[in-house]
Amino acid sequence: MGSKYINRICTWCLKLGLISILAACQNLPSQQGRSIETHITADTPSSLAYANASLVSEHKGLSGLYPLDDGHEAFAARIALVRAAEHSLDVQYYIWRNDTSGQLLFHELVLAAQRGVHVRLLLDDNNTVGLDNILKALNQEPNIEIRLFNPFMHRHWRALSYMTDFARLNRRMHNKSITADNQATILGGRNIGDEYFDMGKGTLFVDLDILAIGPIVNQVSNNFDRYWNSASSYPLNGIVHPRHIKLQASMPIFKHRSFNHLRANSYDNAYNRDNFANRLLDGSLDYQWAHLILVSDNPDKALPKNRRKVEATQSDNNLLIEPDTEQPPVIKYQKASLTLNALAASVVEPQKDLLVITPYFVPTQTGLEYLQKLREEGVKIRILTNSLAATDVAAVHSGYSHYRTPLLKEGVEIYELKNQGFLKGPRDRAFTGNSESSLHAKTFTIDGQQLYIGSLNFDPRSARLNTEMGVVIQSPEMAQFMNQAINEALPYVTYQVKLTPQGKLEWTETNDKNQTKVYHHEPDTTFWQRVWVKMLSLLPLESLL
Template sequence: MRQYTIFPGAVVSYKRPILALILLSATMLAGCAIPPPANRTQSAAVTPKQARATHLGRVVAPELEKHPGLTGIDPLVDPLDAFAARMDLARSAQRSLDVQYYIWRDDLTGTLLLEELREAADRGVRVRLLLDDNGIPSDLDDTLAALGAHPNIEVRLFNPFKIRRPKFIGFLADFSRLNRRMHNKSFTADAVATIVGGRNIGDEYFGATDGMVFADLDVLAVGPAATDAASDFDRYWASASSYPVGQILATAPRDQLEALDRKALAVQSDPAATAYTAALRETTDVRRLLQGALKLEWARTRLVSDDPAKALNSASPDTLVTRQLQEILGVPTRELDLVSPYFVPAEAGTHYFTELAGRGVAVRVLTNSLEATDIALVHSGYARRRVELLSGGVELFELARFPDTSARHHGADNAGSGGSSLHAKTFAVDAERVFVGSLNFDPRSANLNTEMGLLIESPGLASRIEAVFHSLAPQLAYRVNLDQDGNVYWIRRNGDVLVRYDREPNSTWAARLGIWFFSILPIEWLL
């Protein structure tokens, strides 16, 4: 019989070494539980009076008076414009920056934005940065800890991991908690202007990489929706899942902020990024806003957001984004145009969409093809419902992966070797109302992650979504069909020629086998 020391002063005997190893692992993982957040300062969004006194507030005041109760909306489709708008919003802030994201990369765009937040704090702006801990690399820990030590910056981690390297170990001990994430995305300045939509912070979201680039959508919103976004940020900031970095991360090296400065200078001087950063000096939509030259779409706009208690599985069903949208949107009577990169309708969603189509509502869905998706596992959840959706009259379009030209358009030397994937999350109802936000149409968004977005009553914006299906989809996507025997096939227009595919286009047999295998597993609720 062998003896194994588990911890000092305790000796356990087992006949088999593997049993001791299991007990050792369990003992280590028992220490992964995380205590409630502590030592949190109290703070809140700036008041309407304070917001009106800022430069942003004074600039937009005349237009707000002309459009009482309405929000000014500016769609941000171009990836570089979307990044530049965030940079200029940070530069224009005078009182506060409330920034909330699921993913923040330690790359060119992530570094430049962190440096911009730091510079805003140096000039006296209060910066609150709330990041989902699953979406940040451990390499950022020292930088975030250093930023959190700045007198004008507070950083909090949502639903954090106690074990920092490798984080996935935490799932072994606390899966039910760590499987729930904050998927929200907002960037709010002085409670006057906010950017809400599908983009995280990373080069692939802003066309600054030669790898996969996401086709995405944000909106710049000015007025009441920005006030609501600031108030909603307060809910998450004060929630039971929001932890000060000082409680989670080790104290950063003294020179860490200087290291951030050096890194920001290095990425700006990198020849591969020179043209990209130079483009940031061009006139942006935020600068046009400050000059009074930005044409906004004024519309009734409502922010919808999950209760942050959803991350602890303690939110009331009535507070969920999916329930709010059902109540606000009602039942489409003419058409429903849906754009979702990760489309997993499951049984209930499939029934809903096919029932609408059966009543004569035109239901059109644009999602990623297998070749374009960045998460093949999620595609399996969509593929298992594809025949039923098509049989029920739903029109399906799958975006083809095509060479990215955004970086070349902006002058980067390394452009063109990657491809684009759909990441926008939006839908239009009856050509009257549009939703733009973080919500994917999958079980994870509905039941596990927290989400947010803006519901905009705007026929003008709704018509833009329709145009995707009437003009862009036939050029950029495969139209999915059923033959007489109930088999799926794909049609893609190549100039004046229609090309038919009887298998998932441009896919390998191994990829198709994997999709089939995962589609028969009972994992749809996780996707």
């Protein structure tokens, strides 16, 4: 046998040995001894409870919501909520950037803990790269507990972990919420990061949250407990060893190169300008009152199928949140089911109009057939998603591109956001530069009667792999306002995709002078971008998108 063959065999043996070692080290720590915790009761006295009491009693059975469609105000609302907390903060996020907004909010959690607030922070571990030292320092605070959802045991070789534990690590927690004293909550589509709060010089995300008070808050708190105590949530110290901590929670926040003092000042100015904290605590926020239905996945959805069956035998609780005795059930939930099933059970079937706003639109064949059925019944359907120029995930665009022609043939209207579609208003260019915009909001309206806001994308990943949550808002006023606002903006911030008489795609742009321009390929893109998406569209990726 030649030496080159011996070298190949040795190389493969080394690779197999490395994989075996990784597999041996991949075992997750035991959950034995982990505490099972629940949120505080809604009648616990607090400043937020006092501020909300008369408002909630005046609107019995309804929840108050305040839309957060402006990035600066969305950040100010989070700071105000953390500062208003007196007993507890339950915080759950998919992405938490180690940038200016992320570090400022970490610092606020530390200050809250130091004044006696019990902080529970649950982060999906897929996006905590580079955060281990800060998380360890925060976790040393007496009143801060951190858990990681579906964690990576290899902190420096995460990609290799997929080789030995892909079935689990491919499933992520996409939920986003922050709740103070079980009295007020913010939930929706935003992660924590400068780009989600309209700050930075890269791509900025157009997003949507709500701040809510009333019955919905206790339901969100119950939902958080289920995730916090789930089989996929691991205390930080079992994953990231606390030894060699050089940072203190009061120190690390402002000593990272990604922190920008000018942006911090801009955030501070926005907080003071909005006067959000005073409005939150004196009850003067302009809440809209409606019946809200919380829609949330079972956290067991994030378990591989073999483990999911084991966990299912340990509990027969098929209802995520028990309804209040005075209210109808407000959670639609089936164990290990798709969010879309729960969502479908929570809304009325469209009879006249369906508006879908989603950054990632991959309807699959099942979704295509459903939309075709609605069109046959005469339902007007409008889809707003990202253009190729605006998307931050080209692979998803490749999956979406298959469906444009069949949808257009059925009479579905498709609009694609321009890469600067929502950046034409006045804004501080010192902090946004020539930033582009990308749609990140996930919402839809039905017949001008119901509105959904949450984390759910209309793609296979949201339906089958990631956990999702959101609220169905039964408010004709809000649904019709959303429809009107979108109708007014669509011609100027999007390209409308149409079919030519020959069956070819074309993109129509309207400027502020009502002049139109027609493109015969994806606007504002290069030849190589289009080639790359075309190549991706030939690969069997749809189930992963």
